[in-house]
Amino acid sequence: MQKVVAEQQPLFEKAVIVGCGLIGGSLALALRENGAVRELAAVDSNPSSCQFAIELGVVDEAHEELRDAVQDADLIVFAAPVRQTCDLLAELATLPLKKGCIVTDVCSTKVEVCTQAAQQLPPGVHFIGGHPMAGSEKSGVKAATARLFENAVYVLTPPPDADEAAFAKLAAAIESVRAQVLVLEPALHDRVVAAISHVPHIIAAQLVDQVMRLSDHPEHGDLYTKLAAGGFRDVTRIASGNAQMWRDIVLSNRDVIRDLLQDWQSGIAGLLHKLEETEGRGLQTFFHDASAFRDALPTKLRGAVRSVYEISIDAADEPGTIGKVATLMGIHSINLNGVGLIESREEDNGQVLLSFRSKRDMEQGAHVLLVNGFHVYFRD
Numbered sequence: 156m157q158k159v160v161a162e163q164q165p166l167f168e169k170a171v172i173v174g175c176g177l178i179g180g181s182l183a184l185a186l187r188e189n190g191a192v193r194e195l196a197a198v199d200s201n202p203s204s205c206q207f208a209i210e211l212g213v214v215d216e217a218h219e220e221l222r223d224a225v226q227d228a229d230l231i232v233f234a235a236p237v238r239q240t241c242d243l244l245a246e247l248a249t250l251p252l253k254k255g256c257i258v259t260d261v262c263s264t265k266v267e268v269c270t271q272a273a274q275q276l277p278p279g280v281h282f283i284g285g286h287p288m289a290g291s292e293k294s295g296v297k298a299a300t301a302r303l304f305e306n307a308v309y310v311l312t313p314p315p316d317a318d319e320a321a322f323a324k325l326a327a328a329i330e331s332v333r334a335q336v337l338v339l340e341p342a343l344h345d346r347v348v349a350a351i352s353h354v355p356h357i358i359a360a361q362l363v364d365q366v367m368r369l370s371d372h373p374e375h376g377d378l379y380t381k382l383a384a385g386g387f388r389d390v391t392r393i394a395s396g397n398a399q400m401w402r403d404i405v406l407s408n409r410d411v412i413r414d415l416l417q418d419w420q421s422g423i424a425g426l427l428h429k430l431e432e433t434e435g436r437g438l439q440t441f442f443h444d445a446s447a448f449r450d451a452l453p454t455k456l457r458g459a460v461r462s463v464y465e466i467s468i469d470a471a472d473e474p475g476t477i478g479k480v481a482t483l484m485g486i487h488s489i490n491l492n493g494v495g496l497i498e499s500r501e502e503d504n505g506q507v508l509l510s511f512r513s514k515r516d517m518e519q520g521a522h523v524l525l526v527n528g529f530h531v532y533f534r535d
Contacts, residue, residue, distance in 0.1 A: 163190050165193040166328050166331070167186075169196065169230070170192040170229065171198060173235060174198070176199075177296070179296070180295075184213055186332060188301045192230070197214040205219060213299060222250050226250070229253065231258045232258075233259070236404075237267065240262055244272055245271070248277065252280050257280075257282075257321050257324065258283075259282070259283050262284075267407045269341045281322075283311055283325050284313070285325075286310040286312075287334060301332075305332075305333040306334075307334050307335070312344055345411050348408075356393050357412070359391040464492075466511075466521050467509070468507050468509065468530060468532070491511060493509070
């Protein structure tokens with residue numbers, strides 16, 4: 156007798172993704188692929204995003220107006236920048252919503268969004284803040300992938316009086332996309348993320364600003380840009396983020412960031428004092444402690460700053476070498492994100508830099524290159 160397997164019932168009949176870019180599109184794909192949602196709709200003010208979302212099979216329907224999609228939704232996810240999300244929450248509060256509807260977001264700051272939702276959304280609608288610690292150097296719905304959240308920490312910030320059934324349902328949906336749920340209070344979330352993401356972004360931008368000003372020197376300014384191609388570019392990578400988005404993030408979390416920057420100023424003052432020491436014992440302790448703490452950080456989980464999957468290789472400086480590498484990746488169906496030459500190599504063993512879209516691609520690419528005689532170096 157043939158065994159009958161019962162079809163898994165979805166957690167939500169209809170989910171609406173508001174803002175169909177990389178995060179929203181990836182979440183839609185992941186929820187669908189893992190059977191958490193039966194029907195998916197998108198809302199995006201950009202007609203092209205709506206069209207691509209349907210053509211790529213990310214959603215079943217797409218709308219340019221919020222009111223056209225949310226009336227019968229069981230789950231509404233705001234996947235828009237924080238300022239736009241606050242505006243959309245105000246609009247959502249004026250619309251008729253299904254009783255028991257769960258509303259969440261993916262913003263990088265939580266206090267402002269959670270406070271507004273608590274004040275404006277009607278009774279019977281459950282808001283639970285969210286922040287997936289996942290991202291990519293790519294943007295837009297065309298870059299969406301169902302694997303984006305695998306092994307990523309996904310923070311949920313429920314209110315103190317959150318409906319237990321609603322929270323359990325949303326948490327189950329997040330776990331279905333293979334993310335790891337972490338529950339935090341909104342204020343604690345904002346303090347932690349400010350320290351590990353927001354302030355580092357500001358500092359990286361400040362470092363770039365300093366070198367940019369030095370590069371204006373009429374006699375030797377070009378040296379700064381030429382020699383910055385190596386380690387400096389890596390250290391300041393996160394300064395390449397969207398300026399408007401980061402403006403809104405910083406303004407949304409300004410009080411916490413102000414305190415941390417003042418603490419940073421105190422740290423700089425301490426370093427200036429250590430520079431006056433003859434034997435440099437204070438500097439050695441400073442570098443030792445920083446190195447030890449950094450090396451002890453977990454490597455398996457994905458954090459607030461997106462991971463970079465890069466290796467460098469020794470390759471002969473002759474025609475066809477880079478083409479050979481690219482061909483090897485293509486033969487083995489490995490997604491190679493970019494290839495570049497490393498001119499400033501103080502901290503790099505290889506002179507050709509390869510970047511990949513995922514850790515899996517990087518590891519497979521390294522194996523293929525090793526088998527074909529290349530010396531491969533992983534970059535910490």
